[in-house]
Amino acid sequence: MSNMNAIQHNPTHHTTIQLLQSHSLTTLVQQEIARLIETGELSAGDKLNEWSVAERLGVSRGPVREAFRALAETGLLRMEKNRGVFVRQVSIKEAEEIYEVRAALDQLVGRRLAEIIRPEQLKELRVIVNGMEKAAAKQDVDAYYPLNLRFHDTLVQFTGNSKLLTTYRRIVNELNLYRRDALAGEKGNLLVSTREHKKIVDAIASGDPDRASRALHDHVAAGRERMHRAHGIREPVQITRARKKST
Amino acid sequence: MSNMNAIQHNPTHHTTIQLLQSHSLTTLVQQEIARLIETGELSAGDKLNEWSVAERLGVSRGPVREAFRALAETGLLRMEKNRGVFVRQVSIKEAEEIYEVRAALDQLVGRRLAEIIRPEQLKELRVIVNGMEKAAAKQDVDAYYPLNLRFHDTLVQFTGNSKLLTTYRRIVNELNLYRRDALAGEKGNLLVSTREHKKIVDAIASGDPDRASRALHDHVAAGRERMHRAHGIREPVQITRARKKST
């Protein structure tokens, strides 16, 4: 035990060991498929063939099947017995539901961050928002989209609540399955959306939990409306409103 | 197509077909293990041996491994490569985090239900609460516990938001991994808890979203405190407070 510390802790070796210890073929396949969905190379409704995927990644069907199970559990894939697995389709009704849950989670995020945010974290957020502003000015949706995701993911990370983070990510992943289709005519909205993000950061910086909570709720609600407009639908169901402080 | 309707739709056959179509061995194994954890026959930290489980259920290791993957994704199991799978241990820190997320979700539940609850649904809730009252009077924790779970699950079901339901269930399942240990000296709390449940139903029945939201938030916060007292810990971190309406 005593001379354990004598071992040279080459950081490269260290991470390599951890990589081998944690990453089985199944995990790798899982990550790869998740990536393909995220980048849009696989889109909603596509059928995944076990043998093809196995062939393409140079593994056998076993790990692929296990990866499918895991991804089905996260909601990215749908499995039909004896028929195959498909990239999940998210209906507008489900998107509604997800937006409602996300609003609740984001309210919690705002409330919490207003209490505990640190200056360097605020700076990091403002850097992201600046990037979004530039992308918005150029109407560059491809640059804007990942920054948007990163902004919100960072917010949740800063809460320090890892359970909240995994819950949030799961939800948002599913939402992206819907949004990818509906992201065509978003151009006009980038500037509006950026303004909302600035407002969120300012609200958090003010240290007022209610204000931050409301800013995030309103942003999610606005995003939901943009989704509807993109699909030419007006306003099916009323999402829970942000409540004012008065009576 | 026309004579399809001539087929006798024997309901028994119908469900049998659906059962065969949806339930693969993997699904069965998954459900069985989930049940074993829920009923406490498997408890946190236990190691699961692939071959033993396969033997016991009369299947091969393949489906068992797939079931493990799925359950690991839901948070019920933890997989360590080349070491095995274990029933997940939930630390008090994680329990804290989960309580915070759950509070946010339950607030949403309350707000929503206050708007849309139907009389027969209120009645159903009151039936459950009555059962809890009887169990509490007899200090019968074994009877009380499942009713408590069912009460909250029913609440979320009544929102009609299926995404909220799956999210909620996932969270609560993990919380139960912790609570099972900490449920020893709960006896004195049953009456208090029952009172809170009544308050929740009344708040929902009043149709006031804020009141219902607050009732559920406070109940979750109180549950969190009971957890702490059961472990002899006072108050580590401040969970987000329910906010009064006044400025």
Added chain:
DNA sequence: TCTTTGTATATTGTCAACAATCTACAAAAC
């Protein structure tokens, strides 16, 4: 006695083969 090293065993990771099921399409019946 304590540590270290090596070996046997058990368990998991991966693969390839077989069985069960579905799909597509052609042949037969109406």
Added chain:
DNA sequence: GTTTTGTAGATTGTTGACAATATACAAAGA
């Protein structure tokens, strides 16, 4: 021409075998 039925091919579900890794324990050395 339309529907039904049957068959061939493809795909998934399941299994058992083998390889890689970890664990437990005994033997050797300090």
